[in-house]
Amino acid sequence: MDRKQIRSVPIRPEEITPKHIYQSRRQFLKNMGFVGMGALLASCAPGLTPPDELPTGLPTDFRTDNMNNLLTSYDAITGYCNFYEFTTDKETVDEKAQDFVTSPWSVAVTGLVENPRIFTMEEILEAYEQEERIYRMRCVEGWSMVIPWMGFPLQKLLEDVRPTSEAKFVLFESALVPGQMDNANSDLFPFPYLEGLRLDEAMHDLTILATGLYNEPLPPQNGAPIRLVVPWKYGFKSIKSIVRISLVPDQPPTLWNTIAPNEYGFYANVNPDVDHPRWSQATERRIGDAGRIPTLFMNGYAEEVMPLYEGMDLEENF
Ligand SMILES: Nc1nc2c(c(=O)[nH]1)N[C@H]1C(S)=C(S)[C@@H](COP(=O)(O)O)O[C@H]1N2
Numbered sequence: 521m522d523r524k525q526i527r528s529v530p531i532r533p534e535e536i537t538p539k540h541i542y543q544s545r546r547q548f549l550k551n552m553g554f555v556g557m558g559a560l561l562a563s564c565a566p567g568l569t570p571p572d573e574l575p576t577g578l579p580t581d582f583r584t585d586n587m588n589n590l591l592t593s594y595d596a597i598t599g600y601c602n603f604y605e606f607t608t609d610k611e612t613v614d615e616k617a618q619d620f621v622t623s624p625w626s627v628a629v630t631g632l633v634e635n636p637r638i639f640t641m642e643e644i645l646e647a648y649e650q651e652e653r654i655y656r657m658r659c660v661e662g663w664s665m666v667i668p669w670m671g672f673p674l675q676k677l678l679e680d681v682r683p684t685s686e687a688k689f690v691l692f693e694s695a696l697v698p699g700q701m702d703n704a705n706s707d708l709f710p711f712p713y714l715e716g717l718r719l720d721e722a723m724h725d726l727t728i729l730a731t732g733l734y735n736e737p738l739p740p741q742n743g744a745p746i747r748l749v750v751p752w753k754y755g756f757k758s759i760k761s762i763v764r765i766s767l768v769p770d771q772p773p774t775l776w777n778t779i780a781p782n783e784y785g786f787y788a789n790v791n792p793d794v795d796h797p798r799w800s801q802a803t804e805r806r807i808g809d810a811g812r813i814p815t816l817f818m819n820g821y822a823e824e825v826m827p828l829y830e831g832m833d834l835e836e837n838f
């Protein structure tokens with residue numbers, strides 16, 4: 521495929537959340553007996569517009585969709601998850617994470633910054649206007665989704681804490697709550713889950729901190745109340761339920777890169793030409809669709825992100 525043809529494709533606001541998905545989800549949850557008052561209240565929280573009334577004035581620069589114009593359903597996005605602190609079984613993460621306490625919550629932003637700060641979640645939502653970003657998400661395991669996130673550019677938060685000139689990388693840390701996460705003391709994973717970006721990657725317009733999806737607050741299984749989304753990288757970079765962001769001078773150790781450096785590179789840019797040692801990365805299964813589709817270089821965001829990697833050997837720095 522000619523990579524020049526891969527561009528971000530605009531999507532019409534009215535396509536974003538067909539009313540029937542929104543309603544059928546409620547019915548589904550009710551039938552399953554999942555919905556406590558808390559969940560109902562959260563999804564009707566003030567300030568969140570019901571998806572079927574989504575205003576057309578939302579920022580649209582990064583509304584991109586997949587090759588066949590379909591969003592992954594809310595049920596699939598929230599029912600098929602990777603969140604290893606709870607379980608390695610994708611289909612029961614939602615149940616296991618159901619009682620994860622995500623309020624009150626705060627995020628410490630520390631390290632090489634002039635203005636270190638602990639933000640409460642309320643302060644974050646107040647300070648940074650939430651916008652919609654529809655992104656492809658490609659897991660390193662070979663499946664993908666198209667997800668309508670709500671969030672804001674990480675760049676805005678980083679600018680507010682003013683990284684010093686020594687800051688070159690950003691380290692992110694997930695919450696680790698053994699009493700609430702069944703797999704927290706796993707021998708296989710050296711939790712807390714850590715991830716990192718080079719500072720210029722973290723400052724890129726496409727990099728967001730997400731606080732919602734389908735215009736509702738993030739559910740715990742998707743990384744409530746705040747998680748990273750870096751759409752041109754494999755999904756494992758998009759760390760969930762963040763409690764700390766540190767500006768650091770050197771490339772930080774990260775969970776997957778520490779466990780298996782030959783399989784999971786620090787950069788982890790989606791690249792159909794660089795296979796995982798145990799499987800091809802040339803194609804992917806779009807959840808909800810039959811068959812496989814070609815994986816796009818940089819997950820379809822090459823035009824936007826290639827300037828970050830000028831002169832870099834992408835096979836060596838995979
Ligand atoms: N803390 C934490 N963050 C995580 C993970 C995890 O296990 N723990 N899994 C990662 C992986 S492998 C993927 S593919 C995405 C999945 O995000 P989703 O479940 O919201 O689709 O989250 C990433 N972030």
Ligand SMILES: [Mo]
Binds near residue numbers: 659660661754
């Ligand atoms: Mo993943």
